[in-house]
Amino acid sequence: MERDDTAVVGELVCPAGTPASLRTAVDAGADAVYCGFQNATNARNFPGLNFTPEEMKEAVAYAHARGAKVLLAANTFPPAGQTDLWKRAVDEATAFGIDAIIVADIGVAQYIHSQHPQQRIHLSVQAGAPSIEAIKYYCEEFGVKRVVLPRILTIPEISDLKRQIPCEIECFVFGNHGLMAEGRCSLTNYATGLSTNMDGVCSPAQDVHYEEDQDKNLTTKLGIYTIDCFSCTQSPGYPTICKGRYLTPRKEEGYYAFEEPISLNLARLLPELIKAGVNAFKIEGRQRSKSYVRDVVSSWRHAIDSVMAGDEVDLENLLALTEGGKQTQGAYATKRWR
Amino acid sequence: MSLSILNFAGSFGHTEERMALTRLLIGPVPLFVLQPVLHRIIRNIALRKPELFNRIGVHREKSFLIDPVNMPFALVLRPDPKSPSLRAYRRRHLPPVDATISGSFLTLMEMVDGRLDGDALFFSRALSVQGDTEAVVCLRNALDDMDGSVVEDAANLFGAPGRKILNGLRRIRQNGER
Incomplete structure (x- = not known):
């Protein structure tokens, strides 16, 4: 198995939904910032969010001038016959000098590999590739250099995986718990048609x-569906179907059928993640504000630097920014997290 | 309103005292005095930060009720670049709006200024949203993408007194008041 000896160690990968957030992330100590265009090519296509081509070009220049990378999230799946938008996103980002393109669709991966062979490709969590065989396929066929792992693996599983794949590993360490089969979830489609x-x-x-x-x-509520009800003292989460409480004949009260409104926080597991061979640590939250970006990125910068220096870290101070005011180590610590 | 009061803002120890001070600073201003001030603020933002309207997109002609729940008035914002408006209303005379954003005065001020995270405020119930959620999300993202401080820009419009009021409000906020 061919390995990349120049693989990064301890890279902090941070979200940006706007140019101001990107500048905030870079200034707060991000090694790399991921962001997307204002269209369906990225999985955070929210109103008022994301970058125009001109803004992306300026963002790359800003980050590069300060030694940081910019990664383009082009991590959705083009519908049949509508690939032009994704091709344009790839062409523009490559022309701007983007450091890597995060993809989920094999067609988009193949387009980059064939048209821009020097462009670095990262495999999005949206590709839903947790197995040795799947990851090796992407590496061999499209030259993928890094895989963003789904949040369903334990640290021993990640360690085992790392020994058998020829690319870097990026893991989510803070933000959305995200246990759904990513890239395959159709709950929103079922409820809204989108x-x-x-x-x-x-x-x-x-x-x-x-x-x-x-x-x-x-x-x-989402469309005609009630997601959840909260008393005045309860902390709500995001209005997604996967975080709703539902009534069934087998339960006396509403219960979380999929997952709870809770955030991932792996600060205490950082030493183990590094030991397992994780190259990059990803913070979720392109939909969040620059205030969130500033607080979370600066805290994680300090945490990673401390761990690399052999010191202990604790990021309990970020609890106020977590969904539902709760945090978990999720499947990374145990698959019996609930 | 005595500006000298502001110098003592940080020394007020009790929440009730600090809240009373916030109301003293902002609350009793008659609306007919407030309207030209608000007009000047929104015109200045439109002039200095035109990029704001691009992110609001199709929601530029919507109306947003910004409701500081601990103040005796609420604000209605219409971010139409051709004719932006920000007006104060007593709650019994509110016009129909497309969306409402509610929170304490200082919470809203800090959020607009990019110092607090809207989602975290929502999770903690310090902020509530009703009506057209998409319009609110667009407005939030547009405000969040503005460089610098909107609140400081507004304060600077009124010279030294404006800056003094802002510093006083920020001291109150730092002491834990919402």
Whole structure:
């Protein structure tokens, strides 16, 4: 198996939904920032978010001038006969000097590999590739240099995987818990008619409704579906179907059928992740504000630097930024997290 | 309003005292005095930060009720680049709006200024949103992409008194008041 001896160690990969957030992330110590264009080519195609081509060009220049990388998220799946948008995104980003393109679709990967053979490719978590065989296929066929792993593996599983694949590993360490089969989730499509994987919208805002009564009880809805109800003292999460509470004849009260509103925080597992061979640590949250980016990126910069220096870290101070005011180590610590 | 009060803002120890001070600074201003001030602020933002309207996109003609729940008035924003408006209303005379964003005065001020995360405020119930969620998301993202401080720009419009009021409000916020 051929290995890349120049593989990075301890890279901090941070989100940016706007140019201001990107500059904030770079200034706060990000090694790399991932972002997308204002269209369906990326999986955070939210209103008012993302970059125009001109903004992307300026963002790359800003980051490069400060020693940081910019990664383009082109991680959705083009519908049949509609690949031009994805090809244009790849062509433009490559022309701007983007450092890597994060892809999920094999057609997009093949286009980059054939048209821009020098362009570095990262495999998105949206590709849903957790196995040795799948990852090796992407590496061999498209020259993928890094895989972003789904958040369903334990650290021993990651360590085992790392020994058998010829590319870098990037793991989510903070933000959305994200246990769904990514790239294959159709819950939003079922509820709204729009696809997370092809339109880039999970719970599109146009279909989200919040209703608060006189007593401050909050009901969150997606389309015609009630996601959850919260009393005035309870912390709500994002209005996604996967984080809703549902009634069934077998349960006395509403229960979380898929996952809970809770955020991943792997600060205490950083030493083990490094030991397992994880090359890059990813923070989720392109939909979040630059305030979130500033606080989370600076905290994680400090944490990674401390661990690399042999010191201990604890990022409990980020609890206020977590979904539902709760955090977990998820499957990384144990597959019995609930 | 005595500006000398602001110098003591940081020394107020009790929440009730700090809240009273915030109301004293902002609350009793008659609306007819407030309207030209708000007009000047929104015109200045439109002039200095025209990129704001690009991100608001199709929601430029929507109306947003920005409701500082601990103040005796609420604001209605129409981010139309041709004729942007920001007006204060008493709650019993509110016009129909497309979306409402509610929180304490200082919370809203800090969020608009990019110092607090809107999602975290929502998770903690310090912020609530009703009506056209997409329009609110667009407005939030547009405001968040602005460089510099909108609040400082607004304060600077009114010279030293404006900056003094802002510093006083920020001291109150740093002491834990919402």
